[in-house]
Structures are given as structure tokens and as C-alpha cells.
Amino acid sequence: MDSDADFLLLHLSDSALPTGAFAHSFGFETYMDAERITRAEHFQDWLKVLLKVQLTSADALAMRLLYAEPTLQELKRLDARLHAGTPAREVREANTRMGTRMAEIVAETYGTPMVAQYLGLINQRELSGHPALAFALATHSIGIDVDRAIHAHLTATVSSLTQNAVRGIPLGQMAGQRVMFAMREPIAAAVTRSAILEEIDLCSGDPGIDISQMIHATQRARLFMS
Structure with missing residues (x-):
């Protein structure tokens, strides 16, 4: 086992990593407001759809494409595609x-050089920024396999959303852990599915989830920023 690679994956996948993920529901709060997500089973169903469609076709596929061509030009192209492909x-x-x-x-x-370049371009507002791309640049730089990197990123995203659901719906802590355990197979399936997707599939979404994420902007009372 590569201890440096293991440490990086554990570090960047830590739910305590201060990326601000705790402030976002990615649309499940809209379903809460409509009383369509009121318990763990409802949230788990929503999370499976988000993972299978949006997270696989955007985050996972973009990471795989960047691994295939880890150049600054490709990074810029994927950053623009992800931003434009998010309704x-x-x-x-x-x-x-x-x-x-x-x-x-x-x-x-x-001190990953291309991540530093990426950050500079984001700060100069030449690029938008996306956590999956920053994650992929870090894992690629240390030689972590693409499937392992995608699995770690998706697991971290699912974990963050589950913790937000524990606070927001609210769910009990053990209910949240049962959701996480139930998501292990869907996460593995998402990694596998991302390998058979093509460029044309990048950012192909689910209309219901896209619309719920748009509606959230006009929601009168809310806990989350998205």
C-alpha cells in the first residue's frame, strides 16, 4: 500500500475538510419543503438518482476525461463544460x-503545480472552479488510479450530503449511517458506469433534479445555500 496515496485520499475525503460542502443540499431541500423527503428512505432514493445521473455524468466522467488527458488545455475545457452544463x-x-x-x-x-495554476485561473476569474477537477488533479499527481480516485470523491460527496440530511430533514445519526452503508453498491456501480460513458454524456442530467435545484433559489425558508 502507498501510504502517501492513502493519506491524500483520506485527507481530501474527510467530511471535516473545510470546502463548504456542509452548506449545500444540491436540491434535496426543495423536496423537503414539498414534504417529498421526510425520512431516510426518501432521502436515500433521491441520493441514488443524484449519484446515478448527475454525479456520474458530471463529476465522475469529468475526472476520467481529465485523467485521460491531464493538460492545462483539457482542464480549461472541462471546467467550462461543467459550468455551462449545470443548469x-x-x-x-x-x-x-x-x-x-x-x-x-x-x-x-x-503544492501540486497544476492545482496552483488552476487556483490562479479561478482567482483571476478565467475559470469557474469545480471540486471534482481539483480532486482529480491532486490524485493524478500522486499516481492514484482513476477508479480509486472517483470512488473516493463520490463517497466523500455522498457522505457530505448524508450529513446535511441528518441535520436538515432531520435524520437520526444511525439512520444516516444506514444510508451510507446502503450507498456502497450504488457508488461502486457509478464508478463502473462512468467508464462506459462518452464525451457526449458529460453533464447529462435528470430534469426533475435540475428543476428542483432551480426552484430552491426562490424557496422562502431554507437551511442550505443550494
């Missing part, structure tokens, strides 16, 4: 915030 303004802003923080953390702690 909901709040989710675009969430990705920018979290992507910037992830890049700052990686650049500061690991």
Missing part, C-alpha cells in the same frame, strides 16, 4: 465555492 445557478455557485476551497487546500498542503 441551476445556485449549484454552479456551489461548485465554484467548493472547487476554489479544494484547490486552495491542495495547493497549500501538497
Whole structure:
């Protein structure tokens, strides 16, 4: 086992990593407001759809494409595609915030040159920023396999959303742990599915989830920023 690779994955996948993920529901709060998510089973069903469609076709596929061509030109292209392919303004802003923080953390702690370049371009507003791309740059730089990197990123995202559901719905802590355990197979399936997707599939979404994320912007009372 590569201790440096293991440490980086555990570090960047830590739910305590200060990327601001705790402030975002990515649309499940809209379903809460409509009383369509009121318990763990409802949230788990929503999370499976988000993972299978949006997170696989955007985050996972973008990471895989960047691994295939880890150049600055490809990074810029994928950053632009991810931003343009996210219909909901709040989710675009969430990705920018979290992507910037992830890049700052990686650049500061690991000194990864391309992440530092990425952060500079984000700060100059030439690029938007996305956490999946910053994560992929960090894991690729240390030689972590793409499937392992995608699995870690998706697991971290699912974990963050589950903790937000524990606070927001609210769910009990043990209910949240049961959701996490139930998501292990869908996460593995998402990694496998991302390998058979093609460029044309990048950012192919689910209309219901996209619309719920847009509606959240006009929700009168809310706990989350997206």
C-alpha cells in the first residue's frame, strides 16, 4: 500500500475538510419543503438518482476525461463544460465555492503545480472552479488510479450530503449511517458506469433534479445555500 496515496485520499475525503460542502443540499431541500423527503428512505432514493445521473455524468466522467488527458488545455475545457452544463445557478455557485476551497487546500498542503495554476485561473476569474477537477488533479499527481480516485470523491460527496440530511430533514445519526452503508453498491456501480460513458454524456442530467435545484433559489425558508 502507498501510504502517501492513502493519506491524500483520506485527507481530501474527510467530511471535516473545510470546502463548504456542509452548506449545500444540491436540491434535496426543495423536496423537503414539498414534504417529498421526510425520512431516510426518501432521502436515500433521491441520493441514488443524484449519484446515478448527475454525479456520474458530471463529476465522475469529468475526472476520467481529465485523467485521460491531464493538460492545462483539457482542464480549461472541462471546467467550462461543467459550468455551462449545470443548469441551476445556485449549484454552479456551489461548485465554484467548493472547487476554489479544494484547490486552495491542495495547493497549500501538497503544492501540486497544476492545482496552483488552476487556483490562479479561478482567482483571476478565467475559470469557474469545480471540486471534482481539483480532486482529480491532486490524485493524478500522486499516481492514484482513476477508479480509486472517483470512488473516493463520490463517497466523500455522498457522505457530505448524508450529513446535511441528518441535520436538515432531520435524520437520526444511525439512520444516516444506514444510508451510507446502503450507498456502497450504488457508488461502486457509478464508478463502473462512468467508464462506459462518452464525451457526449458529460453533464447529462435528470430534469426533475435540475428543476428542483432551480426552484430552491426562490424557496422562502431554507437551511442550505443550494
